[in-house]
Amino acid sequence: VEPYIGNPDYNFDYDMADQAIKWIRNQKVVAPDKPFFCYYSPGATHAPHHPKKEWIAKYKGKFDQGWDKVREETLAYQKKLGIVPEETVLTPRHKDIPAWETLDASQKRLSARMMEIYAGYLEQTDYNVGRVLDAIDQLGQLDNTLVIYIVGDNGASTEGGIGGSANEVAWINGLPEDAESVLKKIDDLGTWKTYNHYPVGWAHAMDTPFQWAKQIASHFGGTRNGMVISWPTRIKNHEGIRTQFTHVIDIMPTILEAAGLQQPSSVNGVAQKPIE
Numbered sequence: 001v002e003p004y005i006g007n008p009d010y011n012f013d014y015d016m017a018d019q020a021i022k023w024i025r026n027q028k029v030v031a032p033d034k035p036f037f038c039y040y041s042p043g044a045t046h047a048p049h050h051p052k053k054e055w056i057a058k059y060k061g062k063f064d065q066g067w068d069k070v071r072e073e074t075l076a077y078q079k080k081l082g083i084v085p086e087e088t089v090l091t092p093r094h095k096d097i098p099a100w101e102t103l104d105a106s107q108k109r110l111s112a113r114m115m116e117i118y119a120g121y122l123e124q125t126d127y128n129v130g131r132v133l134d135a136i137d138q139l140g141q142l143d144n145t146l147v148i149y150i151v152g153d154n155g156a157s158t159e160g161g162i163g164g165s166a167n168e169v170a171w172i173n174g175l176p177e178d179a180e181s182v183l184k185k186i187d188d189l190g191t192w193k194t195y196n197h198y199p200v201g202w203a204h205a206m207d208t209p210f211q212w213a214k215q216i217a218s219h220f221g222g223t224r225n226g227m228v229i230s231w232p233t234r235i236k237n238h239e240g241i242r243t244q245f246t247h248v249i250d251i252m253p254t255i256l257e258a259a260g261l262q263q264p265s266s267v268n269g270v271a272q273k274p275i276e
Helices: 012-030 053-057 067-081 105-138 168-172 179-183 200-206 248-259
Strands: 147-151 226-230
Touching: 012 105, 053 105, 067 200, 105 179, 105 200, 147 248
Parallel strands: none
Antiparallel strands: 147 226
């Protein structure tokens, strides 16, 4: 229940991957001919952003250009990858989201640091997802395993407020933090001492090229996420990009169809509604 006690290097993200790997291996040992179902859902990159220090260090200085420039860079890369049409344009930044150039030096330093921590957290998560996939590969099962990798549970989030937060729970309870108090904690961000969250400007940048973010779900910036599906023995068009509209409610019927199963009419005596 409290595995971090006596283990100062403990990190929940690594532990989740370790537990998923252990569980999958146990399944194949006990019943090697049976398929397994593993729902592995890391806490990252939801706040608080708590990666190990080495992941944060990789991004030092990578976001000093600010969120307006990062939006432009992101869109250019999306076009290069073919994820968005070539004619795609950025939605305008809303007047309530400050331009990066209007921040003073201290605000820029704090905001860039928060994004370095977030980016490190995201890559750490990706690394641990890779560890789980490597474990499946070592069992000789990766080609015949359907992997559905959804990055995120909504658009990037704005709980950090205009200036970023050292304690998101304070914001949720209506206790605003001033920039000076958050800046004093800059060296504690990303550690157990804070419940840190990046500023609104970064949330907007991470939802490029769309408008808004998680809290305003009337736009794609609040609702769309990337998804990757791999099943080499069945999906032959590797690295292909799909543009048809999909929704998370499509996941369960996809898994049932892949496994050759019908949707159960009842579960534990409870009649099931039809899938939308």
